[in-house]
Amino acid sequence: MRRDVTLREVAQLAGxxxxxxxxxxxxxxxxxxxxxxxxxxxxxxxGYRPNVLARNLAQGRSGQxxxxxxxxxxxxFSELLQGIIRAARMxxxxxxxxxxxxxxxxxxxxxxxxxxxxxxxxxIFSPLGLDQQALADHDPSLPxxxxxxxxxQGTFDHIGIDDVAASRQATEHLLDLGRRRLAAIxxxxxxxxxAAQLRTRGFCEAHERRGVTVHEELVxxxxxxxxxxxxxxxRHLLDLPDPxxxxxxxSDLVALGAMHVxxxxxxxxxxxxxxxxxxxxxxxxxxxxxxxxxxxxxxMIATTAVERVLLRIASRTPLPGRELRAPHRxxxxxxxxxxxxxxxxx
Amino acid sequence: MRRDVTLREVAQLAGxxxxxxxxxxxxxxxxxxxxxxxxxxxxxxxGYRPNVLARNLAQGRSGQxxxxxxxxxxxxFSELLQGIIRAARMxxxxxxxxxxxxxxxxxxxxxxxxxxxxxxxxxIFSPLGLDQQALADHDPSLPxxxxxxxxxQGTFDHIGIDDVAASRQATEHLLDLGRRRLAAIxxxxxxxxxAAQLRTRGFCEAHERRGVTVHEELVxxxxxxxxxxxxxxxRHLLDLPDPxxxxxxxSDLVALGAMHVxxxxxxxxxxxxxxxxxxxxxxxxxxxxxxxxxxxxxxMIATTAVERVLLRIASRTPLPGRELRAPHRxxxxxxxxxxxxxxxxx
Numbered sequence: 169m170r171r172d173v174t175l176r177e178v179a180q181l182a183g184x185x186x187x188x189x190x191x192x193x194x195x196x197x198x199x200x201x202x203x204x205x206x207x208x209x210x211x212x213x214x215g216y217r218p219n220v221l222a223r224n225l226a227q228g229r230s231g232q233x234x235x236x237x238x239x240x241x242x243x244x245f246s247e248l249l250q251g252i253i254r255a256a257r258m259x260x261x262x263x264x265x266x267x268x269x270x271x272x273x274x275x276x277x278x279x280x281x282x283x284x285x286x287x288x289x290x291x292i293f294s295p296l297g298l299d300q301q302a303l304a305d306h307d308p309s310l311p312x313x314x315x316x317x318x319x320x321q322g323t324f325d326h327i328g329i330d331d332v333a334a335s336r337q338a339t340e341h342l343l344d345l346g347r348r349r350l351a352a353i354x355x356x357x358x359x360x361x362x363a364a365q366l367r368t369r370g371f372c373e374a375h376e377r378r379g380v381t382v383h384e385e386l387v388x389x390x391x392x393x394x395x396x397x398x399x400x401x402x403r404h405l406l407d408l409p410d411p412x413x414x415x416x417x418x419s420d421l422v423a424l425g426a427m428h429v430x431x432x433x434x435x436x437x438x439x440x441x442x443x444x445x446x447x448x449x450x451x452x453x454x455x456x457x458x459x460x461x462x463x464x465x466x467x468m469i470a471t472t473a474v475e476r477v478l479l480r481i482a483s484r485t486p487l488p489g490r491e492l493r494a495p496h497r498x499x500x501x502x503x504x505x506x507x508x509x510x511x512x513x514x
Numbered sequence: 515m516r517r518d519v520t521l522r523e524v525a526q527l528a529g530x531x532x533x534x535x536x537x538x539x540x541x542x543x544x545x546x547x548x549x550x551x552x553x554x555x556x557x558x559x560x561g562y563r564p565n566v567l568a569r570n571l572a573q574g575r576s577g578q579x580x581x582x583x584x585x586x587x588x589x590x591f592s593e594l595l596q597g598i599i600r601a602a603r604m605x606x607x608x609x610x611x612x613x614x615x616x617x618x619x620x621x622x623x624x625x626x627x628x629x630x631x632x633x634x635x636x637x638i639f640s641p642l643g644l645d646q647q648a649l650a651d652h653d654p655s656l657p658x659x660x661x662x663x664x665x666x667q668g669t670f671d672h673i674g675i676d677d678v679a680a681s682r683q684a685t686e687h688l689l690d691l692g693r694r695r696l697a698a699i700x701x702x703x704x705x706x707x708x709a710a711q712l713r714t715r716g717f718c719e720a721h722e723r724r725g726v727t728v729h730e731e732l733v734x735x736x737x738x739x740x741x742x743x744x745x746x747x748x749r750h751l752l753d754l755p756d757p758x759x760x761x762x763x764x765s766d767l768v769a770l771g772a773m774h775v776x777x778x779x780x781x782x783x784x785x786x787x788x789x790x791x792x793x794x795x796x797x798x799x800x801x802x803x804x805x806x807x808x809x810x811x812x813x814m815i816a817t818t819a820v821e822r823v824l825l826r827i828a829s830r831t832p833l834p835g836r837e838l839r840a841p842h843r844x845x846x847x848x849x850x851x852x853x854x855x856x857x858x859x860x
Contacts, residue, residue, distance in 0.1 A: 232610070240599065241796070246592045253586065253613050264578070265611040267599050395800045428800040450587070454741045454774040456802040 173216040182210035232262045233477055234288040238270040238296040242394070243449040244419065244466075245294065248315070251470025252292060259478055264288055270296035270392075279306040290477040311480030313473045316363055323486045325476045329464045329496040331363060335370025336377070337498050338444050338462050339416050343378045345504060347414035347442055350375075351386035353401040353426060354393055354418025364389075367418050367446070386412050393418055398425025406433060413441060414504075420445035420452040423459050427503065443503045457502035458510070465494045519562040528556035578608045579823055580634040584616040584642040588740070589795040590765065590812075591640065594661070597816025598638060605824055610634055616642035616738075625652040636823040657826030659819045662709055669832045671822045675810045675842040677709060681716025682723070683844050684790050684808050685762050689724045691850060693760035693788055696721070697732035699747040699772060700739055700764025710735075713764050713792070732758050739764055744771025752779060759787060760850075766791035766798040769805050773849065789849045803848035804856070815840045 179186045184207060191199050192207040199207075210216070235252055237245040253263045268275050275295050290311030295303065303324070306312060312324035342350055352371045356364035368387060375382045388404065390397035398417060402425065405411055417423035423445030430437055437443055437457055445452055448463035472492055480487055502510040525532045530553060537545050538553040545553075556562070581598055583591040599609045614621050621641050636657030641649065649670075652658060658670035688696055698717045702710035714733065721728045734750065736743035744763060748771065751757055763769035769791030776783055783789055783803055791798055794809030818838055826833055848856040 240596045241589065241592045243587065243589065243592075246587045246589075249611075250586045250613060253611070262610060262612070264608060265595075265599070266608070267596060395796060399800075424797075424800050427802065428804075431802045450741060451770075451797050454745075454770050456773065456777040458774075 173214045175216070178207065178210045178214055178216045181214060182207045230289055231260065232264050232288045233474070233481075234264045234266060234291045236266045236268060236275070236291060236293045238268055238294060239392075240265070240267045242421065243451060244447040247449060248466050248470055251467055252474055255471045255474035259474065261289075261474075261478070268296065272302070276302055279303070279310060279312060289481045292473045292477055308486055311477050311483075313477045313480070315469065315473060323489055325480070325490045325492060327469055327472050327476070327492045327494060329462075329494050331366035332370040332373065334446070334462045334464075334496045334498075335367040335416070336374045337370075338446065338460075339371045339374030340378065341460070341498060341500070341504060342414040342416060342442055342444060343374060343380055345414070345438075345442060348380060349383060349386065349410065349412045349414070350380075351383075351388065351405050351412035351415045352418070353388050353390060353398055353405075353415060353422050355387050355389040356391075357389065364418055367416075371416055383412075390418075390422070394421050395425035395428070398422030399429045400425075402426035402429040406430075406435075411441075414438075415441060415443050417443065417445045420447045420449045420459055420461055422446075423461070423503070424451060424455055427455065427457075427459070438502070438504050438506055445503075448499055453501070455503075457507070460501045460504040461499050462496055463499045464496045469494045519560045521562070524553065524556045524560055524562045527560060528553045576635055577606065578610050578634045579820070579827075580610045580612060580637045582612045582614060582621070582637060582639045584614055584640060585738075586611070586613045588767070589797055590793045593795060594812050594816055597813055598820055601817045601820040605820065607635075607820075607824070614642065618648070622648055625649070625656060625658060635827045638819045638823055654832055657823050657829075659823045659826070661815065661819060669835055671826070671836045671838060673815055673818050673822070673838045673840060675808075675840050677712035678716040678719065680792070680808045680810075680842045680844075681713040681762070682720040683716075684792065684806075685717045685720030686724065687806070687844060687846070687850060688760040688762060688788055688790060689720060689726055691760070691784075691788060694726060695729060695732065695756065695758045695760070696726075697729075697734065697751050697758035697761045698764070699734045699736060699744055699751075699761060699768050701733050701735040702737075703735065710764055713762075717762055729758075736764075736768070740767050741771035741774070744768035745775045746771075748772035748775040752776075752781075757787075760784075761787060761789050763789065763791045766793045766795045766805055766807055768792075769807070769849070770797060770801055773801065773803075773805070784848070784850050784852055791849075794845055799847070801849075803853070806847045806850040807845050808842055809845045810842045811840045 175186050175189050179189045182189065184203060188199060188203060189207055192204050233256055235249060237249070240246065249265065256263050279291065279293065292313045292315060294315040303314070306324065308323045314324055314326045316328050339350065352368060354364055355368045358365065372382050385408070386405065388401040390401055398421060402415070406429070415426055417426055423443050427437055427443055430441055435441055443459060445459045445461040448461045452459035452461050472494065500510065521532050521535050525535045528535065530549060534545060534549060535553055538550050579602055581595060583595070585591065595611065602609050625637065625639065638659045638661060640661040649660070652670065654669050660670055660672045662674050685696065698714060700710055701714045704711065718728050732751065734747040736747055744767060748761070752775065761772055763772055769789050773783055773789055776787055781787055789805060791805045791807040794807045798805035798807050818840065846856065
């Protein structure tokens, strides 16, 4: 590998001090224009590149933020990441991406000793395996913004939609279509599955409001919010003596897995079983039939997360935690209302 | 933000020299066990964290590789990225991810001055906007591995499947089913759309081998390989006086977009129009109907890319460029052969 050109060699060629070269390269104002031009000619002639690592070391920061998600191949996260990378780049920040696979030890490590082990100034984090206590124990000197459904308690910000309200809305949509045997796919046990539990709460609240009984045996827990788990849960539901006439899925991927099984069994969506998802990923808009869903404002979540983490990085004292709500809306497509009604709605 | 504890403070508390603390923290062997224990107690008591940035600076490397892709929300890339992150982490490397949006200027910048601007030791790069010349002009001191369909010429490695052979195979599959009016969606103009051009070549070669005429008016160029472009091209094809009876799509996303339009027009897949995609993303396996496709060995592409870039980072002299082929296979599903035949094939 080519030996790197040093600051001193540039200084020698330009006939100035190393400090002057440093001032020019770092864009400081205390250099005359002829000197600046002479230094820049030497920089170009030698192919000198300022050592960013050294500069960041002197400033005590890396110019990077880390974004930590459970799974990169989940479209919801890749759509969100795209927005975060764009927002960060506009602020001159690079984004380091890490995938935890939802492993609690890996997640705990990232918010406790993460700042020294990795090379970032702040973290935008979507935890999966951690409970409230582990989050509260995070390194308070680490600028931290949490994505998802947790209640903020501590020196970090939290951004998410109102999951209970959104799930209630999705469920009420199914009930208002006259469906009465509603299944829910994606419940998860306490303490780690908080997102899932909030969605189950919304599902139950909608039943209460409409005076309809919740069929407990139709609320199915799954390890993940993915297609495979959606397909497995749907198979189980269809094998019951009295299967559901509608399904609220805790992600669009779960809904796509469920619809795959319905199609394979020759059942019609929504005539035999209505299906609604959650997340509004692009796949759901193009599936056959297109999936009704809850659409979180991902653009706002991404830009707010970047703004908040940069604010925390810039602050000399830890800021109090803030709870930030992004808006969501119900998107009605064919998987709940059929072709004619969906095109009238669209 | 909390003031960081220094090496010197640890040394004072432990009653040893700063150099001894440094030796302990860096795991060097020349320290007695009692001294090591005393230093570690002081490290824990003060909450000292070794400065990774400083250590990497001393070693002249960052412990990071960059992975640069055109679009993060393309499932093919997020599936590949997941494999790359896992392989890199097993080698103690972090992954920095950048998204170019296919912008040639951004891509050129990354492989010319990238090493200094960002903080990485090597790059795994999937270019979209760059032509051969721009790639050949890359900074030769930057360890570089290219993903995709380009021919290697220079001091970088290239990993991809045999696109011409794979596309020929997909097309022959359609011809062998008796289809005769084949469309192709995804062609792109020279010089940047090389992946697309190789696929068009395979499409034409299959026609030649089977003695079937290529219908030039059915070969449709699209700006991207995504659902929106697939849908737009399919609408155009269906509006022709003599529409196709089969479509070879240059990505599964294009196929999903095309199938969305076919369903909306009330046409049956494969009875009216057979559809085959490319990439074998999970969406295609779960769509209705599931999509036949070309499946590249993504696991092998990911692990080979990481191995090659780490080898280049470790080497003290630039290594000659290598051309590496990953295997692929044709996956036959309902979108070309219908339900009965697909389940017999599976």
